[in-house]
Amino acid sequence: MNNTSQNDNVLEIKDLSIAYEPGKYAVNGVTASVKRNSITAIMGPSGCGKSTLLRAINRMHELYPDIQTKGDILLDGQSIFSMSVIELRRKVGMVFQRPNPFPNMTIYENVVAGFSLNDIRMKKSRRDEIVENALRNVTLWDEVKESLYRKGTFLSGGQQQRLCVARAIAFNPEVLLLDEPTSALDPIATLKIEDLLGELKKKYTMVLVTHNMSQAARISDDSMFMYLGELVESGRTGTLFTTPKDPRTEAYLTGKFG
Amino acid sequence: MTEINTALTDNIGRRNRTNVRFRYLVIAGAVITVIPIFLIVGSLAIKGFRQINLAFFTQPAPDTFQAMMAASTGDIIPGGIANGLTGSLLMVFLASLFAIPPGLMTGIYIYENSSQKYARFIRSLAEILQGVPSIILGIIAYIWIVKNITKGYSALAGSVSLAIMMLPLIIRSTEETMRMIPVSIREAAFALGTPYYKMIYKILIPVSFSGLATGVLLALSRILGETAPLMLTALGSPAISFDITKPVSAVPLLIWDFYNDPNMVSLVWSASLFLMVFVLSMNLLARSVASKHKYI
Numbered sequence: 065m066n067n068t069s070q071n072d073n074v075l076e077i078k079d080l081s082i083a084y085e086p087g088k089y090a091v092n093g094v095t096a097s098v099k100r101n102s103i104t105a106i107m108g109p110s111g112c113g114k115s116t117l118l119r120a121i122n123r124m125h126e127l128y129p130d131i132q133t134k135g136d137i138l139l140d141g142q143s144i145f146s147m148s149v150i151e152l153r154r155k156v157g158m159v160f161q162r163p164n165p166f167p168n169m170t171i172y173e174n175v176v177a178g179f180s181l182n183d184i185r186m187k188k189s190r191r192d193e194i195v196e197n198a199l200r201n202v203t204l205w206d207e208v209k210e211s212l213y214r215k216g217t218f219l220s221g222g223q224q225q226r227l228c229v230a231r232a233i234a235f236n237p238e239v240l241l242l243d244e245p246t247s248a249l250d251p252i253a254t255l256k257i258e259d260l261l262g263e264l265k266k267k268y269t270m271v272l273v274t275h276n277m278s279q280a281a282r283i284s285d286d287s288m289f290m291y292l293g294e295l296v297e298s299g300r301t302g303t304l305f306t307t308p309k310d311p312r313t314e315a316y317l318t319g320k321f322g
Numbered sequence: 323m324t325e326i327n328t329a330l331t332d333n334i335g336r337r338n339r340t341n342v343r344f345r346y347l348v349i350a351g352a353v354i355t356v357i358p359i360f361l362i363v364g365s366l367a368i369k370g371f372r373q374i375n376l377a378f379f380t381q382p383a384p385d386t387f388q389a390m391m392a393a394s395t396g397d398i399i400p401g402g403i404a405n406g407l408t409g410s411l412l413m414v415f416l417a418s419l420f421a422i423p424p425g426l427m428t429g430i431y432i433y434e435n436s437s438q439k440y441a442r443f444i445r446s447l448a449e450i451l452q453g454v455p456s457i458i459l460g461i462i463a464y465i466w467i468v469k470n471i472t473k474g475y476s477a478l479a480g481s482v483s484l485a486i487m488m489l490p491l492i493i494r495s496t497e498e499t500m501r502m503i504p505v506s507i508r509e510a511a512f513a514l515g516t517p518y519y520k521m522i523y524k525i526l527i528p529v530s531f532s533g534l535a536t537g538v539l540l541a542l543s544r545i546l547g548e549t550a551p552l553m554l555t556a557l558g559s560p561a562i563s564f565d566i567t568k569p570v571s572a573v574p575l576l577i578w579d580f581y582n583d584p585n586m587v588s589l590v591w592s593a594s595l596f597l598m599v600f601v602l603s604m605n606l607l608a609r610s611v612a613s614k615h616k617y618i
Contacts, residue, residue, distance in 0.1 A: 127512060153515035160513075164506040167617035168528040181516040181524055217617070228510070235514070 073097040074239055074269045075121065080135035082116050082125065090116040092293040093135075098239070098286070103261060103270045105284035105301065107277060109321060113293040114273045118241050121271065122156040123149055139239070150182065157232030158241040162248045163224030165216030165231070172212040174227055175199060178235045198230040201267075202260055222253025226260065233268065240264065242272045246279065258283050277317060281305055289313045366598060370591030378402035378592060382562055383576055389585040399586060403593050405562045409477065409570035413556060414542060416481035416566065421488035422538055428489075429496025430522060436497075445497070452490035459483045460551030468555060475569040480556030484548060488541040495537025499530040532615040539608035543601045549574035573597050 075098035082091040091113040098104045106114040116125075123144060125131040137144045144152050165174045173180065175195045195212070199205040204226045208219070216227050225245060232240055242261070246254040261270060261283055274280050280287055281301060288298040289310075297304060297313045308314040315321060377400065384392075384401030392399045428444060435441040463483035472478055503526060511521045527534065549572075552558075557569040558579060564570075571579075577593045580586040 122513060124509065124513065127509070150515040150517070153513060158510075158513040160506050160510060162504075162506055164504065164510045166507065166510065166525060166529070168525070168531075177511075178514040181511060181514055181520050183520075215617075231510075231514070 072099055074100045074140060075271070076138040076141075077117075077121075078136045078138065080117070080120060080133070080137060082113070082120055082134075083132045085130065086132070089293050091120070091290075094290075094295045096288055096295055096298055098269060098271055100269050101265055101267075102285040103265055103272055103283055104286045104288065105280035106271065106273045106288045106290060107275070107280050107316070108290035109316065110275065112290040114275075114290050115243050117290065118243055118271060118273045121239070121241055122153050122158055124158070154178075154182075154235055155237050156239045156241060157235055157237035159225070159228050159232055159243065159245045161244045163221055163228050165219075165224050165227050167215065167217045169216060170213045171199075171208050171216045171219070171227060174216045175230050175234050177231055194234050198234040199227075201233060201264065202226040202230045203256070204230060220253070222249050222256060225249060225253070225257060229257075229260065229264075233264065238269060240268045240270045242270060244273055244275065247275070254279075289316060291316070363598070366591055366595040369588065370593075370595035373398060373588055373592035374596065378596075379407065380404055383560060383571070383579065383589075384586070385560070386583050386585055389583065389589075393585045393588075399589055403573055403576050403589075403596065405559060406571045406573040406576035406593070408562050408564065409480075409556065409559065409575075410546060410572040412564060412566070412570060413477055413481040413484055413552075413572060414546060416478070417484035417488055417545060418538075418542065420481065420485035421492060421541070425489050425492030425541075426496050426527075426534065429493045430500060430526065432493065433497045433500035445493075448490040448493045451486070452494070455550075456483075456487060456548055457550040457554070459486045460554035462486065463551060464554045472567045474567075475555060475557035477556055477563070477566040477568065477570040480552050480570065480572070481566075483551035483555050484545040487545050487548060487551070491541040491544060492537055495540070496530075496534055499533030499537065500526060502533065503529055529617050532612045532617070535615070536608045536612045539604055539611065543604035543608075546601055546604070547574055547597055549578060553578070573600075 077094055077096045077098075080091060080094045081089050083089050094117060106117060108114045119125055120133060121137060121144070125133055126149065139147075139152070139155060144156075165171075166177055169177060172195055175198050176191055178184075179186065179191070179194075196205060196209075199208065204223060207223060208227075211218070216224060219227060225248075229240075229245075246257050249257065258279065261272070264270065265285075272280070272284060284301045286299065287301040287304045289296045289304065289308075289312075291312050297308060297310045304313065305317060308317060375398070379402055381400070381402045382405035383403060384399055388401065389399050428448070432441045432445050432448075460483050463479045463486070467479035467482050468475055507525065507529065508521060511525045516525070552572050552575050556572060556575065558571045558575045559569045560571070573593060574597065577590055577597070580589040580593060
């Protein structure tokens, strides 16, 4: 491996296959890479394995012992399977499809949940700083600064989702995984999240699963198109949308299925 | 056209009448159902209220001679249920100690491993245990504790039999409460690198706190009125006692004693009234806890 590729690509997915039951692959032999400080969109119809692929990157599948994973994923050149799960998940944050702030915690506690749940202690002033920074980064600070000690579940859906992004970036991860983060939100909240992701790109590398083609076109730099567990095509978003190489990609993009 | 309209209006009239009739039927059913409840509460209150005073809570049960003297002159029977009250509280406390921690842990275990054979086996065991008549649990505690450990009737034996009764209730309610927590909350915790045990005690338990507390309180109110297993284990005692290796009384045991003594019949009503009000307040407490700390 040469140095430049290591610098350009934060993530290298190598011949990755994932099976929910023996012999039935939800993700089949995917090889791909993700560039630093960019948004990579994974598109495809329902059940094509895009979320499954995403959840492999922070080893979420290990929660379910029946799921089998083959192949390798390198984060900054190091295999994620050789790291401790805790270290990996500190470097790779995740935002889920539905906003899921911890319902027993206040807004403040939600933002620093990653620290408190991992027994990382720090001074109150440092914690305050992290909370303010994270909330400012997700443009939520002005809306919630008066109500930091209210439960996070009092917020609207879009605010909750931004809170979840704040919780993920409070840890200062390298990579942020986003699993259809706007599918449960209204168009205005969706737009806010999309703007936010465009801003966060300066600091973080993002992998975004979406079934919404126009969202991928709007905000991603690179795109992958998956179909039936295979990575059909990947490349610069502009190129992939205008001149798809594979007929299946073209069919999907022109709305023939999906 | 007119014919259809007339037919429709006729029909509407008939349907409205059926609606009204059905509504009265439902109301009547509801009224008939609550009548016995009011009768029970009413007669307990009327017959039992006279005996409830400070002494009722602070003094042990009277002996039959005292009661006979009072009954013959028409006075209030002296004494109260203090020995039963303290015995009940002692045994319920011990039973909670024995049953709540393992019950919660077993419930969490079953929830976390619901697809595994061993967890399914435990769940069926809990279901079976819930169906075992309480007198049989009394016999079990008699053989285990009375015969072998305390060598005589004891509060310990009573609490063990009550704890076995509580276990399945707590296990089932814990599992069912945990089931209501969205998977995404657990996953969010894991995605932050949270270790498993932290996820359980910082996320799962606090989030489901209201459900867990409700389950525990309902289990407590269930065992508070339990009589049969205590007859074989705690036996009863005329004096206030906090020695767990000795027999103690309990409120339901006292009710049985009062019933068997013709001079103390009026105490049956007071003790029953008290027990019912106590259990009822426990249920109300469970409800208010449930609504206050509800996150899911």
